[in-house]
Amino acid sequence: MSAENESIQVVMQMVQQLCVKYGWQDNLVNEAGESNISVRLMDGSMQRVFLFGRRDINGQPVLVFYTPVVPENLIKEFNELLRMNSELNYSRFAIVKNKVVVLATQLIMTADYSEVARKIQNVAQQGKNFEKRFGGMRL
Amino acid sequence: MKGGTIESYIAQICQYRNWKVGKDSGGYTIVDVLLQDGGAHRVTVMRRLDSCGGISVLFFSEIGPVDQTMDPAEVLKDNGFMNHGAFAIWGNRFVVMDTQLEEAADIEEVAATIFHLANYADRLHKKKAAKAGPKDIGVMLGGPKPDGKPM
Numbered sequence: 001m002s003a004e005n006e007s008i009q010v011v012m013q014m015v016q017q018l019c020v021k022y023g024w025q026d027n028l029v030n031e032a033g034e035s036n037i038s039v040r041l042m043d044g045s046m047q048r049v050f051l052f053g054r055r056d057i058n059g060q061p062v063l064v065f066y067t068p069v070v071p072e073n074l075i076k077e078f079n080e081l082l083r084m085n086s087e088l089n090y091s092r093f094a095i096v097k098n099k100v101v102v103l104a105t106q107l108i109m110t111a112d113y114s115e116v117a118r119k120i121q122n123v124a125q126q127g128k129n130f131e132k133r134f135g136g137m138r139l
Numbered sequence: 140m141k142g143g144t145i146e147s148y149i150a151q152i153c154q155y156r157n158w159k160v161g162k163d164s165g166g167y168t169i170v171d172v173l174l175q176d177g178g179a180h181r182v183t184v185m186r187r188l189d190s191c192g193g194i195s196v197l198f199f200s201e202i203g204p205v206d207q208t209m210d211p212a213e214v215l216k217d218n219g220f221m222n223h224g225a226f227a228i229w230g231n232r233f234v235v236m237d238t239q240l241e242e243a244a245d246i247e248e249v250a251a252t253i254f255h256l257a258n259y260a261d262r263l264h265k266k267k268a269a270k271a272g273p274k275d276i277g278v279m280l281g282g283p284k285p286d287g288k289p290m
Contacts, residue, residue, distance in 0.1 A: 085225055085227035089195040089197075090240065092227070095215040100215070103219065107223075115239075118191065121191075
């Protein structure tokens with residue numbers, strides 16, 4: 001196994017351990033080749049967070065976490081989302097495949113247990129908050 | 140933290156890469172990052188509390204004022220592709236920003252973040268200025284509007 005694959009495996013194990021620790025349901029790499037986890041929020045509800053890998057401009061592997069919030073065509077004021085971005089920690093609003101999502105990225109090389117946990121929790125919680133505000137998405 | 144503070148990391152990075160570090164009028168750390176074309180672009184660093192009571196270190200670099208030269212929907216699509224940082228509106232300015240959990244920050248990550256933000260912001264700043272430029276000059280000279288119609 002290459003050093004790179006090994007580091008990806010380490011981060012995925014980290015995510016699995018977080019699932020056990022926080023009572024999240026993991027569905028890492030299902031039949032469709034897609035990974036997602038259901039994150040338990042403070043109010044007891046669950047929010048699905050999707051994961052996938054890609055490379056940055058330097059060729060370094062990056063793990064991406066995101067949760068869909070609302071279809072793009074329901075948003076009238078995109079500047080407002082960009083304003084809200086300045087208030088978010090560890091995540092941001094983006095548009096992916098015609099959906100507004102809350103998304104975070106993590107450089108695999110520097111991934112840290114507490115940082116990965118904070119990013120997943122943040123993506124899930126912010127996703128839920130804004131889903132309520134904008135009407136939400138059914139998955 | 141992994142063996143240092145954000146300030147100590149920034150001091151080491153700036154010394155090694157020959158970037159200028161200082162404080163702005165609000166007391167926030169500012170880093171002037173040297174770019175490949177010989178220019179420099181500024182990154183500001185500040186701290187704030189996150190929702191779990193941890194400290195989030197915020198890095199941002201200014202692109203320019205919020206105006207018609209950037210389409211916000213397109214900017215949000217770009218946010219989906221970015222691996223380091225994201226576009227945001229801070230006050231009345233477009234910025235590119237990133238945050239890190241202070242307790243988990245390490246020197247490589249801080250250096251990569253500052254470098255990427257400065258480069259993104261500089262590239263976008265130039266692109267934005269190029270879009271705005273001919274129109275402004277045209278208006279100043281009393282020439283035709285960009286659509287070719289007389290003013």
